[in-house]
Amino acid sequence: xxxxxxxxxxxxxxxxxxxxxxxxxxxxxxxxxxxxxxxxxxxxxxxxxxxxxxxxxxxxxxxxxxxxxxxxxxxxxxxxxxxxxxxxxxxxxxxxxxxxxxxxxxxxxxxxxxxxxxxxxxxxxxxxxxxxxxxxxxxxxxxxxxxxxxxxxxxxxxxxxxxxxxxxxxxxxxxxxxxxxxxxxxxxxxxxxxxxxxxxxxxxxxxxxxxxxxxxxxxxxxxxxxxxxxxxxxxxxxxxxxxxxxxxxxxxxxxxxxxxxxxxxxxxxxxxxxxxxxxxxxxxxxxx
Amino acid sequence: xxxxxxxxxxxxxxxxxxxxxxxxxxxxxxxxxxxxxxxxxxxxxxxxxxxxxxxxxxxxxxxxxxxxxxxxxxxxxxxxxxxxxxxxxxxxxxxxxxxxxxxxxxxxxxxxxxxxxxxxxxxxxxxxxxxxxxxxxxxxxxxxxxxxxxxxxxxxxxxxxxxxxxxxxxxxxxxxxxxxxxxxxxxxxxxxxxxxxxxxxxxxxxxxxxxxxxxxxxxxxxxxxxxxxxxxxxxxxxxxxxxxxxxxxxxxxxxxxxxxxxxxxxxxxxxxxxxxxxxxxxxxxxxxxxxxxxxxxxxxxxxxxxxxxxxxxxxxxxxxxxxxxxxxxxxxxxxxxxxxxxxxxxxxxxxxxxxxxxxxxxxxxxxxxxxxxxxxxxxxxxxxxxxxxxxxxxxxxxxxxxxxxxxxxxxxxxxxxxxxxxxxxxxxx
Amino acid sequence: xxxxxxxxxxxxxxxxxxxxxxxxxxxxxxxxxxxxxxxxxxxxxxxxxxxxxxxxxxxxxxxxxxxxxxxxxxxxxxxxxxxxxxxxxxxxxxxxxxxxxxxxxxxxxxxxxxxxxxxxxxxxxxxxxxxxxxxxxxxxxxxxxxxxxxxxxxxxxxxxxxxxxxxxxxxxxxxxxxxxxxxxxxxxxxxxxxxxxxxxxxxxxxxxxxxxxxxxxxxxxxxxxxxxxxxxxxxxxxxxxxxxxxxxxxxxxxxxxxxxxxxxxxxxx
Numbered sequence: 007x008x009x010x011x012x013x014x015x016x017x018x019x020x021x022x023x024x025x026x027x028x029x030x031x032x033x034x035x036x037x038x039x040x041x042x043x044x045x046x047x048x049x050x051x052x053x054x055x056x057x058x059x060x061x062x063x064x065x066x067x068x069x070x071x072x073x074x075x076x077x078x079x080x081x082x083x084x085x086x087x088x089x090x091x092x093x094x095x096x097x098x099x100x101x102x103x104x105x106x107x108x109x110x111x112x113x114x115x116x117x118x119x120x121x122x123x124x125x126x127x128x129x130x131x132x133x134x135x136x137x138x139x140x141x142x143x144x145x146x147x148x149x150x151x152x153x154x155x156x157x158x159x160x161x162x163x164x165x166x167x168x169x170x171x172x173x174x175x176x177x178x179x180x181x182x183x184x185x186x187x188x189x190x191x192x193x194x195x196x197x198x199x200x201x202x203x204x205x206x207x208x209x210x211x212x213x214x215x216x217x218x219x220x221x222x223x224x225x226x227x228x229x230x231x232x233x234x235x236x237x238x239x240x241x242x243x244x245x246x247x248x249x250x251x252x253x254x255x256x257x258x259x260x261x262x263x264x265x266x267x268x269x270x271x272x273x274x275x276x277x278x279x280x281x282x283x284x285x286x287x288x289x290x291x292x293x294x
Numbered sequence: 295x296x297x298x299x300x301x302x303x304x305x306x307x308x309x310x311x312x313x314x315x316x317x318x319x320x321x322x323x324x325x326x327x328x329x330x331x332x333x334x335x336x337x338x339x340x341x342x343x344x345x346x347x348x349x350x351x352x353x354x355x356x357x358x359x360x361x362x363x364x365x366x367x368x369x370x371x372x373x374x375x376x377x378x379x380x381x382x383x384x385x386x387x388x389x390x391x392x393x394x395x396x397x398x399x400x401x402x403x404x405x406x407x408x409x410x411x412x413x414x415x416x417x418x419x420x421x422x423x424x425x426x427x428x429x430x431x432x433x434x435x436x437x438x439x440x441x442x443x444x445x446x447x448x449x450x451x452x453x454x455x456x457x458x459x460x461x462x463x464x465x466x467x468x469x470x471x472x473x474x475x476x477x478x479x480x481x482x483x484x485x486x487x488x489x490x491x492x493x494x495x496x497x498x499x500x501x502x503x504x505x506x507x508x509x510x511x512x513x514x515x516x517x518x519x520x521x522x523x524x525x526x527x528x529x530x531x532x533x534x535x536x537x538x539x540x541x542x543x544x545x546x547x548x549x550x551x552x553x554x555x556x557x558x559x560x561x562x563x564x565x566x567x568x569x570x571x572x573x574x575x576x577x578x579x580x581x582x583x584x585x586x587x588x589x590x591x592x593x594x595x596x597x598x599x600x601x602x603x604x605x606x607x608x609x610x611x612x613x614x615x616x617x618x619x620x621x622x623x624x625x626x627x628x629x630x631x632x633x634x635x636x637x638x639x640x641x642x643x644x645x646x647x648x649x650x651x652x653x654x655x656x657x658x659x660x661x662x663x664x665x666x667x668x669x670x671x672x673x674x675x676x677x678x679x680x681x682x683x684x685x686x687x688x689x690x691x692x693x694x695x696x697x698x699x700x701x702x703x704x705x706x707x708x709x710x711x712x713x714x715x716x717x718x719x720x721x722x723x
Numbered sequence: 724x725x726x727x728x729x730x731x732x733x734x735x736x737x738x739x740x741x742x743x744x745x746x747x748x749x750x751x752x753x754x755x756x757x758x759x760x761x762x763x764x765x766x767x768x769x770x771x772x773x774x775x776x777x778x779x780x781x782x783x784x785x786x787x788x789x790x791x792x793x794x795x796x797x798x799x800x801x802x803x804x805x806x807x808x809x810x811x812x813x814x815x816x817x818x819x820x821x822x823x824x825x826x827x828x829x830x831x832x833x834x835x836x837x838x839x840x841x842x843x844x845x846x847x848x849x850x851x852x853x854x855x856x857x858x859x860x861x862x863x864x865x866x867x868x869x870x871x872x873x874x875x876x877x878x879x880x881x882x883x884x885x886x887x888x889x890x891x892x893x894x895x896x897x898x899x900x901x902x903x904x905x906x907x908x909x910x911x912x913x914x915x916x917x918x919x920x921x922x923x924x925x926x927x928x929x930x931x932x933x934x935x936x937x938x939x940x941x942x943x944x945x946x947x948x949x950x951x952x953x954x955x956x957x958x959x960x961x962x963x964x965x966x967x968x969x970x971x972x973x974x975x976x977x978x979x980x981x982x983x984x985x986x987x988x989x990x991x992x
Contacts, residue, residue, distance in 0.1 A: 014818060016895060020811035021824060024804045027865035031843060032831045038842035046721060049377045050398040096735065099728035106729070112979060113736040116743075119975050119982060121924030123942040124968040127949065128746050131957055135544060136556055139745055142761040156544020156553070158699040171739065179987050203724075232837050235926045239946055244546025246699035247692060253837045253927075260841050261931065262370045263688055273838050281833040324935070331953035360935050361781070363947055375934045378848035552954065575953045 036277065043270035050264070060271035071255075071272060077162060078252040081233060084166035085173070086226035090219065092170060093177025098207075100178070101185045111182065115175030122172070122235035129168045130155070130240050158248035161241055165249055168236060173229070177222050184218040185211070228283055252276070321355035323383035323610070323617040328368035332575050333443075334361065336637045344624050348617075355617025357384075364548050365602070366687070376400055376607070383610035384618035386442050386602035389428050394680045394722070395605070401438040402606035407619045408437065414623050418644050422670035428599050429678040439603035440622055441643040443634070445571045446597045446666045446673070447501055449590070453583040455487075455564040463587035467505070467530055470590045474539035477564035488541035491563035493550035494531055494698045496686045497600055498567055501589055502527030504596035504674030510685065511677045515719065517685070520712030521705065528697055528704040530592075535698070542698055569600060570666035573639025577662065586662035588669045596674040601640060641666055681719040689715040743968070749961035750774070757958045773962040777948070780959060782936045783966060786944035793859045793929075793940055794922040798915050800864035805914070808865075809873035810899040814885050825874070831867040840931050847932070858932040859940070863922065869914050876907035913985040916978060920971055920985075941967045 043060055047053035064071045096114060100107045117125065132140045133154040141151035154164040188211060196206045234253040237243055243250040243258065250258075252272075259269040327337055341359045348355055362368035365388050375381045387395065395401050408414040416437065421427045423444040425437065451463055459477055464470040474489030492498055503510070508523025518524070534540035541563055543553035551568060558566035559580045566576075567589065577584045589597050604622045606615055624630065628647040635642040636656055642648050648667065657664040676682060693711035696702050702710070749757045750773055752766045777783055808828075812821055843862055847853050880903065888898045904911060926942040933939045945963040949955055975982050 014816055014820070017811040017815035017817040017821075020807040020815065020895070020899070024808040024865040024870065025824070025827075027804070027861065028827065028831050028867070030846075031839065031862040031865070032834050034846070035839040035842035036834065038845070039838070042842065042845075048722075049373055050394065050400070092735075096732050099732040103729055106733075110729075110732055110736040112975075114732075114739050115983060116972060116975055117739055118986065119920050119924075119971050120968045121926065121942050121971065123924070123926045123946050124964050127945065127960055127964045128742050130949070131749065131961065132742060132745065136553070136560075137758045137760055137762070137957075139762040146761060153544050158701075175739070176986065179983055183987065228835070232835050234837070235942075238926075238930075239949070242546035242549065244549070244695060245544055246695040246701060248699070256837065257840075257927075257931075261374055262366065263684065264373055266841060269841055273841070277834075277838055280835065280838065281830075329950070331950050331956065333953065334950065361947060362934075364950075371934055374844070374848075375853070377845070378853035378934075379851055380854045380934045556954065572953065579954075 039270045039273050042266055043274050045267050047266045048264040049266065053266075056267065060267040061275070064268060064271055064275065073247070074250055074252055074255045077248075077250060078231060078233075081162060081166055081169075081249075081251050082227055082230040084163075085169040085230045085233075086223055088166065088170040089174045089177045089226060090222050092174045093222070094181050094215070094219075096174065096178040097181030097185060101182060111175075111179065115179055117172045118175040120172070123239055125168065125172050126236045126239035129171075133164060133168075133240075155241055156245055158246045161245060161248045165233075165236055165240065168240070169230065169233065173226070177226075180218055180222060181215065184215050188214050224283060228280070231280065231283075320611065321613045321617050322358055323355060323614040323621065324358045324360060325618070325621065326360050326362045326368055326372065326382045326385040328362050328365050328386075333571065333638050336634065340625065340630070340634070341621075344621055347624070348620070353620070355613070355620060357617065357621050366547065369683075376609070379609065381607045381609065383614040384604060384606050384621060386604050387439075388602050388683075389600065389676060390683045390686050392425070392439055392603065392605075393429075393678050393682050394684075396435060396438045397680050400608055402608045402610075402615065403436040403438060404440060404606065404619075404622075405437040407606075412620060412623055414440070414626060418628070418646055419626075420641070420643055420645055420648065420670070422673050423599060423641060423643050425603070427673065428675060430675050431678050435678065439605050440626060442602055442604045442622075442625065443571065443638070443640045444599055444601040444643055445569045445640050446599055446669050447498055447567055447589055448570045448573075448662075448665045448669070449565060449567050449587045450558060450576060450662075451565045451585045451587065452558075452561060452580075453585045455561075456585070463585060464590045466590050467592045470530075471534060471537075471539070473565065474534050475537065478539045480538070485538065485541070487561065488557070488563040489539040490534060490565045490567070491541040491543055491554045491557045492531065492567035493543050493554050494694050495547070495550065496691050496694070497569075497598060498531070499527050499690065499694055500598045500676075501596065501674070502530050502592070504598065505589070505592040505594060506530075507593040509677075511679060515679065517689075517712035517715035517719065519690075519715075520709045524708045524712070525704050528694065528708060532697060532704055546695075570639050570641065571601065573662060574637060575639070577660075584662065586665045588665055588672075591672075595669075595672040597669050597672060598674050598676065599670070635663070639663065639666075641670075679719070680722045681715070684718040684722065685715045688718060743972075746961050746964055746968075749958060750965045752958050752961075754956055754958050757961065770958070773958050774966075777959045777962045777966070780956075781944055781948055781963075783941075783944065783963065785936055786939055786941045787966070789856075789938055790923055790940040790942075793856060793938075794919050796856070796860045797863045797922045798918040800860065801866045801869050801918055802911060802915060804865050805869035805873050806899055806904050806911070808870045809877055810895075810903055812870070812874055813877040814882070814898075814903070815895070828867045828870050831865075832871070836862075836928050840928065844931055853932060854934045854938055856938055859929060859938065862928070866914075866918070869918070872910055872914055873907060876910040877903060880906055913981065916974070916982050916985040920974065920982070923971060 044055060044057060045053040046056045063069060100111055132138050135141060135153040135156050144151040152160045155161050192210060193206060196210055201209070232253055233251055234257065237249050237251055237254040241249040243254050256269055256272060259265045259272070325341065329337055338359060341357050345356045360382070362371050368385070369387055369391050372381060372385060372387070408416050416424070419441060423441045425431060425435070425439050449463065455477055456463065461473050461476055464473045470490070477487065477489035478485065479487040500510070503519060503523055506523035506526045508527065509518050512518040531540060535542050541557060543550040543557065545553055554566050554568055555572060555576060557563040559576060561582065573586065588595065604625070606618050606622070610618065626643065628644045628650060631642045631644050632647040632650055632653050634640060635647070635653070642653060647653055689711040693707040697704050697707035748764065748766055751769045751771065753770055756763060756767060811817065812824060844853065847858050852858050884902060884906070885898055888902050893902070924942060926946065929940050929943045933943060936944070945967045948960050948963050
């Protein structure tokens with residue numbers, strides 16, 4: 007009995023369901039994707055072997071993928087930097103603030119758990135150029151309002167704004183937790199040494215928040231590189247492709263234009279950087 | 295909202311519960327549709343009525359409608375679902391999607407059905423709206439589609455605004471430019487009323503292309519719109535935008551249509567070029583007299599037809615197809631297509647419906663409903679090419695949007711569009 | 724200085740909350756009022772019938788039920804599989820392969836749905852499983868994140884607990900679910916909450932994998948309500964948005980700290 011129980015077979019039996027699902031829904035898709043990326047297929051005719059042609063087209067100068075990646079980086083960087091900076095500011099303001107602080111924290115965090123679809127629909131209304139309350143508000147204040155979602159120069163900025171609005175609570179909460187962990191004595195000691203607020207922040211607090219910042223940058227980057235809902239619901243990638251970011255582009259290639267080959271080639275090209283970022287995140291996590 | 299929709303939903307739920315075991319489930323045909331707002335309500339009402347008629351006549355088949363978003367979303371779902379054997383028995387698709395679908399053999403040949411026990415007099419279909427009237431059709435294409443909600447673009451105008459400016463509805467491009475100029479009202483740096491608004495999309499560009507005597511493809515099947523008329527067509531609109539007399543509605547795809555309609559209804563624009571499909575919606579919501587006129591011509595007068603056709607999926611089970619065919623036939627009955635036209639603004643697809651007393655009276659009372667019909671004489675058919683939809687969605691539409699955003703000139707945009715089009719044509723050959 | 728900072732944070736909190744009030748207010752207005760410029764703050768008269776109207780305009784009840792079924796099934800399946808896998812990796816003898824499995828699990832963490840949707844769709848299409856609950860649940864039933872979190876929590880437990888149970892003759896399954904699982908309950912509850920909320924909100928996967936109202940969930944159904952061409956019926960869209968957001972906000976209100984912890988569980992702390 008005891009011997010049999012020690013047999014690794016037992017462990018494998020416990021692991022089997024998870025491993026099988028991982029094999030079917032994680033490993034196989036990657037292989038299948040690579041295989042498809044070597045074909046031309048529109049789900050109607052039979053797949054046609056084209057070798058590396060899809061990769062060549064995607065990497066050729068003037069390929070449409072370039073601008074898509076560029077916009078994704080802009081969206082991602084804007085969202086990550088914005089939410090990290092704002093989240094840190096809010097955390098510093100609300101750190102060790104009692105009851106009121108708790109209420110404010112909850113209010114700010116709430117949007118993080120609400121669905122992207124809900125947030126996007128809500129903001130589509132708020133930012134509507136004709137009947138949107140935001141533009142009405144700005145105009146009442148004597149300020150002009152741009153056409154947030156209709157102007158190609160503003161659309162991506164608007165999406166970044168909405169995204170920061172949605173996720174900033176997460177950054178704030180993590181920073182608050184990290185601030186809790188800083189021993190009061192260190193700060194006291196700094197004060198006694200005559201360090202000002204800014205100097206204390208710069209030399210003590212900020213370095214101690216380092217792992218949290220790294221974690222937030224990594225997870226934020228990963229999340230924003232997967233951004234889709236907000237684009238699909240609010241702009242459909244328009245106007246003039248101004249908000250066509252990577253996953254939405256991928257979705258359209260695959261399920262609107264049925265260019266499965268290029269879609270899978272792009273996934274294959276991107277899987278490596280994505281995995282790298284994730285591993286970087288793991289690295290930051292372990293170091294904490 | 296309306297009682298019928300609710301009853302329909304309840305009926306649908308009951309049907310769904312029953313569908314596990316009952317043999318009637320096998321006669322059920324799913325029907326995917328894609329409309330917004332008012333036209334959707336009318337369609338849902340008709341589906342509900344069809345099902346009640348079936349029940350009254352003791353026939354087993356029912357139609358189960360599923361809303362699938364706009365035309366392009368629905369089309370995307372359809373193609374993905376075909377692979378997964380989840381396609382409906384019947385749906386309606388835009389004309390531009392037909393060549394590729396027909397060529398790949400997924401569409402049911404409706405010829406035998408039309409000649410079968412539940413006949414459909416295809417000779418009574420308005421020729422310009424039929425498959426062979428919509429395309430330059432090669433001889434060997436079977437009857438894969440029955441016209442359903444068909445339309446043409448028309449020019450709507452604010453009667454009072456034109457009267458005050460002392461102008462007639464424009465008949466040529468020059469007229470249009472002048473009218474747009476005359477109707478624009480500026481105060482300070484602010485435009486209070488634009489002369490014209492029109493979503494800058496494929497359909498309206500194609501109309502202008504044909505009016506400029508251009509064609510989409512060369513005789514040997516390559517993109518022909520990279521320069522000349524293709525650029526001219528785009529310039530028609532961009533020129534007025536630059537002159538500040540045309541409002542370019544913002545947004546992607548139908549979001550832009552929506553804005554154009556809203557601007558016209560709110561009198562922020564004195565004229566709008568859009569589909570006749572919105573006639574009922576616009577005239578009901580505008581608090582002023584709305585006029586309608588054919589699109590202005592240039593070297594010639596021309597309009598493409600638009601809207602959708604009913605198609606049956608060849609892979610659907612035979613009994614579902616039978617119900618689907620009954621539905622298509624019922625929807626195409628002269629009185630039904632006339633009702634559909636009256637309640638929406640789409641064109642009646644049967645000659646006998648056009649000639650019916652009810653439609654003739656409508657045309658007398660509300661001449662705007664006639665405009666699209668009269669324009670059919672000047673229709674510009676699409677080439678029957680498998681790359682047609684790809685040309686529309688992947689080549690032309692993005693180019694129009696980029697030019698509209700001022701990122702590239704009209705000439706650069708169309709040259710790029712032609713390059714992408716040629717690539718797609720090659721891929722699909 | 725401190726007061727100013729708190730006041731600024733309060734203003735921002737107001738900016739976070741105000742849109743939800745606009746949504747609630749809009750969901751009770753008529754179409755005319757919700758489209759009015761400048762907007763009214765409080766509806767001139769409340770129209771709760773907008774909600775019944777939205778339940779008639781689309782099979783919202785069905786969407787709601789589907790969402791509950793899908794997010795509930797995923798969470799349940801995940802918890803069971805996570806406990807099994809983490810228990811095996813932590814307390815059972817597997818030799819050096821345990822390390823390999825852990826690396827594998829980590830790798831899965833690096834493969835987001837956006838990388839998998841095309842091949843998974845094609846695979847499910849081949850076996851006739853598109854547009855089923857299976858397509859929505861099974862691909863998420865195994866959770867790499869859950870396994871990692873549970874392993875971490877289990878490693879903190881004293882091994883003696885397991886050894887003692889074994890000496891008592893308890894089966895490995897019983898030890899995993901009756902002894903170990905209750906001891907890492909905070910982790911499991913946090914993960915459960917995270918999973919339910921995450922999949923309740925999911926749009927991308929459901930959008931790709933569903934074609935009919937039989938299995939569509941709320942986010943997909945609600946997004947479809949924004950029809951275009953003849954004017955968005957904003958009052959209905961707002962009502963539907965309330966329907967999709969309210970349950971999550973309610974869960975948040977009820978489990979405030981737990982949910983915050985659930986969502987920040989993966990943090991470096």
